[in-house]
Amino acid sequence: MNQASGLTQLLAAMVVPPTPTQASAAGHQADGLLTAVPTTRRHCQTIAVTGGKGGVGKSTLAVNLGAALASAGREVMLLDADTGLANVDVMLGLSPIRHIGHLLDGECSLESLVMPAACGLQVVPAGSGARRLAQLDSNQLATIIRAFDELPRPPEFLLVDTAAGLSDSVTMFAAAVDDVVLVVCDEPASLTDAYGLAKVLSRDFGVRRLRMVANMVRNEGEARLLHQKLARVSDRFLDLVIEFSGWVPHDERLRQAIRRQAAVVELWPSSPSARALKKLAESVDKWVEPGRAGLDRISFFGGRAVPAGGPPR
Numbered sequence: 481m482n483q484a485s486g487l488t489q490l491l492a493a494m495v496v497p498p499t500p501t502q503a504s505a506a507g508h509q510a511d512g513l514l515t516a517v518p519t520t521r522r523h524c525q526t527i528a529v530t531g532g533k534g535g536v537g538k539s540t541l542a543v544n545l546g547a548a549l550a551s552a553g554r555e556v557m558l559l560d561a562d563t564g565l566a567n568v569d570v571m572l573g574l575s576p577i578r579h580i581g582h583l584l585d586g587e588c589s590l591e592s593l594v595m596p597a598a599c600g601l602q603v604v605p606a607g608s609g610a611r612r613l614a615q616l617d618s619n620q621l622a623t624i625i626r627a628f629d630e631l632p633r634p635p636e637f638l639l640v641d642t643a644a645g646l647s648d649s650v651t652m653f654a655a656a657v658d659d660v661v662l663v664v665c666d667e668p669a670s671l672t673d674a675y676g677l678a679k680v681l682s683r684d685f686g687v688r689r690l691r692m693v694a695n696m697v698r699n700e701g702e703a704r705l706l707h708q709k710l711a712r713v714s715d716r717f718l719d720l721v722i723e724f725s726g727w728v729p730h731d732e733r734l735r736q737a738i739r740r741q742a743a744v745v746e747l748w749p750s751s752p753s754a755r756a757l758k759k760l761a762e763s764v765d766k767w768v769e770p771g772r773a774g775l776d777r778i779s780f781f782g783g784r785a786v787p788a789g790g791p792p793r
């Protein structure tokens with residue numbers, strides 16, 4: 481099988497009906513989640529939420545996963561890295577006065593951009609509607625990444641909500657984190673775009689592991705089936721592993737929360753999506769082994785230890 485026929489098979493597999501509900505409904509997912517909050521972490525755990533295709537739920541997952549981690553007592557920063565079409569501030573009802581553009585113009589520090597949001601989440605807003613922000617060059621992207629080194633106290637988690645596509649912005653941010661989450665939904669273009677992004681990250685950036693989170697699915701069986709379709713092709717043609725890392729159901733409550741500019745974990749903590757997101761947050765908290773390849777490339781916090789007392793986790 482060559483790569484093209486692999487993709488064709490991937491698309492053909494899309495019409496296979498999902499297996500019957502295999503696992504628990506979302507409602508059974510998430511009791512007794514994030515437990516004791518450790519007092520220290522060795523590093524800021526950095527996670528990019530990406531996926532290639534537009535509209536698959538990257539920002540929704542980044543915002544709500546961040547809120548779920550923050551509501552469990554974690555220090556979480558969320559960088560809106562969709563620099564030309566900011567969404568995170570709108571999703572959380574924030575009205576930023578300054579954004580990443582001001583940082584790049586040398587008008588403010590990163591620290592001064594940080595805005596408190598739902599559940600204690602700290603948001604670094606992007607700008608919206610400025611072409612120059614939609615086309616940042618690699619020096620500007622590096623300036624943004626390096627600005628995090630100046631934070632007096634790094635958070636425990638940094639989530640990076642990327643734009644859609646394969647632009648330098650997407651790939652550079654994805655290559656600069658510990659873990660890359662591919663958000664995939666049950667559409668052929670979502671799978672093929674996720675594969676395309678995985679191929680670029682593997683070939684051009686030496687990324688050797690990605691994580692897949694299925695979004696807007698009906699149950700775990702459907703989520704795992706999506707993962708199998710993607711992994712079948714990537715295992716064969718790419719020098720990287722795509723791990724199944726969780727799923728979030730299609731949930732009208734999540735959509736309503738976004739419309740109300742709030743986090744679903746705050747508004748409707750017992751909804752299927754909130755329970756799934758809390759479960760995902762719990763598993764993220766256990767991603768102790770960074771997936772970042774040991775290549776010489778720019779990365780958030782550059783592996784610097786968080787200055788906090790006590791032993792590392």
Ligand SMILES: Nc1ncnc2c1ncn2[C@@H]1O[C@H](COP(=O)(O)OP(=O)(O)OP(=O)(O)O)[C@@H](O)[C@H]1O
Nearest residue numbers: 534535536537538539540644696729730731735738
């Ligand atoms: N699990 C879900 N259940 C129901 N609706 C969802 C879910 N996830 C996302 N959505 C909805 O899907 C739409 C697209 O979501 P979102 O803006 O997060 O996608 P995106 O991948 O960030 O898009 P873009 O590529 O434009 O940045 C939104 O209306 C959101 O409310």
Ligand SMILES: [Mg+2]
Nearest residue numbers: 538539562567
């Ligand atoms: Mg988005």
